[in-house]
Amino acid sequence: xxxxxxxxxxxxxxxxxxxxxxxxxxxxxxxxxxxxxxxxxxxxxxxxxxxxxxxxxxxxxxxxxxxxxxxxxxxxxxxxxxxxxxxxxxxxxxxxxxxxxxxxxxxxxxxxxxxxxxxxxxxxxxxxxxxxxxxxxxxxxxxxxxxxxxxxxxxxxxxxxxxxxxxxxxxxxxxxxxxxxxxxxxxxxxxxxxxxxxxxxxxxxxxxxxxxxxxxxxxxxxxxxxxxxxxxxxxxxxxxxxxxxxxxxxxxxxxxxxxxxxxxxxxxxxxxxxxxxxxxxxxxxxxxxxxxxxxxxxxxxxxxxxxxxxxxxxxxxxxxxxxxxxxxxxxxxxxxxxxxxxxxxxxxxxxxxxxxxxxxxxxxxxxxxxxxxxxxxxxxxxxxxxxxxxxxx
Numbered sequence: 473x474x475x476x477x478x479x480x481x482x483x484x485x486x487x488x489x490x491x492x493x494x495x496x497x498x499x500x501x502x503x504x505x506x507x508x509x510x511x512x513x514x515x516x517x518x519x520x521x522x523x524x525x526x527x528x529x530x531x532x533x534x535x536x537x538x539x540x541x542x543x544x545x546x547x548x549x550x551x552x553x554x555x556x557x558x559x560x561x562x563x564x565x566x567x568x569x570x571x572x573x574x575x576x577x578x579x580x581x582x583x584x585x586x587x588x589x590x591x592x593x594x595x596x597x598x599x600x601x602x603x604x605x606x607x608x609x610x611x612x613x614x615x616x617x618x619x620x621x622x623x624x625x626x627x628x629x630x631x632x633x634x635x636x637x638x639x640x641x642x643x644x645x646x647x648x649x650x651x652x653x654x655x656x657x658x659x660x661x662x663x664x665x666x667x668x669x670x671x672x673x674x675x676x677x678x679x680x681x682x683x684x685x686x687x688x689x690x691x692x693x694x695x696x697x698x699x700x701x702x703x704x705x706x707x708x709x710x711x712x713x714x715x716x717x718x719x720x721x722x723x724x725x726x727x728x729x730x731x732x733x734x735x736x737x738x739x740x741x742x743x744x745x746x747x748x749x750x751x752x753x754x755x756x757x758x759x760x761x762x763x764x765x766x767x768x769x770x771x772x773x774x775x776x777x778x779x780x781x782x783x784x785x786x787x788x789x790x791x792x793x794x795x796x797x798x799x800x801x802x803x804x805x806x807x808x809x810x811x812x813x814x815x816x817x818x819x820x821x822x823x824x825x826x827x828x829x830x831x832x833x834x835x836x837x838x839x840x841x842x843x844x845x846x847x848x849x850x851x852x853x854x855x856x857x858x859x860x861x862x863x864x865x
Contacts, residue, residue, distance in 0.1 A: 476594040478655040480603055482648060483587035484610040486550045489645025490580050491614030493557045494522055496642050499622045499714075501701050503629045514566055516824025518573050519697060520817030523689075525577020526584070527814050530806035533582035537589065538803055541660040545586035547652050552579025554646040561639035564632070585806030590658065592793060601740065601790045605732025608786035612725030612779070615696075619718030622700070626710045674796050678804055680853040681792040685812025687849035688785055691751060693816040694842045695758060695778060698823055698835070702759070705832040708768060716772055720779040727783025740787045744854050748847050750781025755843040759836040788850075791857065 497504075497519060504510045510518075529549070537545040556576035563569045588607055595603040621641055628634030703713045731743055757774025760766050792805050819842065826838050 475657050476591070476596070476603075478651075478657070479594040480591045480606055482652045482656050483546070483591040483607045484613070485648050486546065486583050486587050486645060486652070487607060487610030488614035488617065489550065489642075489648065490553060490583050491611045492617055493553055493576065493642040493645070494519075494580065495615055495697070496618050496621070496639060498697055499618060499626075499700050500629060500635060500638065501698075502704065503635055507632065507635075508564060510566060512824040512827040513821065514824075516697070516821045518566070518569050520814075520821045521570055521574045522577040522580065523810075523813040523817030523820075525574040526581035526810040527807070529578035529581025530585045530810035531581075531803075532578070534585045534803040534806040537586040537806075538799060538801070541658055542586040542590035542593070543652065543656055543658040543660070545582050546590055546656075547649060549579045549581070549583030549586060550645055550652065551649050552576075553583060554643050554649075557642035558640060561636045561642070581806065581810050584809065585803075588789065589793070589801055589805065590656070592790075593798070594658070600794060601735040601787065602729070602732040604790040604793070605728045605735075605783075605786045608789065609725040609728040612721040612723075612728060614721075616718045616721035616725065619714045619716070619721065621714075623711055623714030623718065626714060674800060674804055676858040677792060677795050678808060680857055681788070681804065681808035682811045684788050684850050684853035685808050686815035687812075687846040687853065688782075688788065689812040689816025690819045690846035691755070691843050691850070692782060692785075693820045694823060694839045694846070695755060695775075697816075697820045698827070699758070699775070702832060702835060703771070706766070706768075706771065712768075716775060720775045723776055724779040724782060727780045728786055729783075731783040731787060735787060735790075740791060741854055741857070744784045744787060745851065747781050747784030748851050751778060751847055752843065754778035754781055756840055759839045761836050761840060788854070791854075795858075 497515070501512065501515050504515055505512065533545045533549065553576050556572050556579065560569060560572040560576060563572055588604065591603055591607045592600055621638065625634070625638050625641075628638060700713050700717065703716065704710065708716070731747070734743055754774050754777035757765065758771055758778055760771065760774070765771070789805055789809065792808060793801055796804050823835070823838070827835065830838075
């Protein structure tokens with residue numbers, strides 16, 4: 473087996489575990505609201521802290537990955553977020569949950585920053601976009617598995633013990649750590665002269681990558697960070713919520729690979745523009761304002777379309793990674809991605825406040841407006857991307 477296959481496989485699985493741990497709590501919002509008395513604002517803040525911690529992790533561990541190697545950071549990140557998921561499962565107070573969630577987020581940032589670059593750098597250059605899309609399909613795999621877990625264990629979310637078992641499933645990525653250690657090899661050679669990362673030298677790329685990622689996270693999390701509860705409030709049965717999330721994210725994972733393959737035929741920028749148009753349509757179907765659209769088949773179709781259209785997302789990471797030299801690649805791509813995650817987390821917390829003040833039924837009016845504004849930012853960032861390595865399609 474070619475050595476890059478192990479790097480791609482481990483990075484994809486570790487990223488799936490990363491996302492699994494990130495979003496698993498969203499299925500327990502109703503339970504935690506009733507049992508622990510946490511408001512939706514409290515719960516979305518806890519969710520957001522995981523995303524905020526990622527920026528710290530991307531900054532600290534991104535620089536370490538650029539100087540010490542990608543593999544050691546991938547090991548630390550995967551083990552770290554798994555261990556702190558265990559601690560999070562046994563915490564029941566808002567302050568303690570917040571601390572553990574933030575630290576878990578730091579290790580999540582470490583894993584993504586190192587894992588993605590590790591896979592890309594070990595792969596043949598002609599397969600860069602495809603490999604990047606395969607690794608990022610781990611996002612959809614992880615999210616889909618949360619839906620499967622919820623289908624199997626939704627009846628257990630009636631007691632604190634059941635909730636803890638549900639959350640402890642997030643520690644399973646520890647299994648991946650020995651695989652990374654023994655099977656993944658790395659030919660990492662740090663620069664002979666120690667290079668100081670100066671973001672100003674790459675500011676045109678960094679700014680646009682950060683804006684594009686922020687827009688994508690805001691758009692995506694405005695829908696998916698709250699959709700399990702929104703669907704239940706809209707009359708979706710519990711089992712169907714889990715099925716919907718599992719199937720939609722399966723579609724998303726396949727879409728990542730399809731968009732990655734299409735990038736060799738059509739220009740990557742054209743694919744980004746098509747994807748943005750699809751997301752705008754899908755957002756109005758999945759969270760409809762028009763009353764005649766408010767039924768399970770139409771809303772489900774909107775979720776599936778959204779999941780497919782978002783398949784262009786990894787292409788943005790690939791564009792950023794191929795536009796800067798290896799010495800700053802992990803730092804720039806990781807930081808831009810995780811800055812975007814913070815922006816999405818902040819908006820998720822705002823949505824929690826909206827639910828507390830205006831109720832769940834009002835959510836489509838706010839979300840659809842947020843979708844239009846955030847996707848406009850993505851479009852402008854990509855349309856004005858400075859041409860260096862990538863050629864505009």
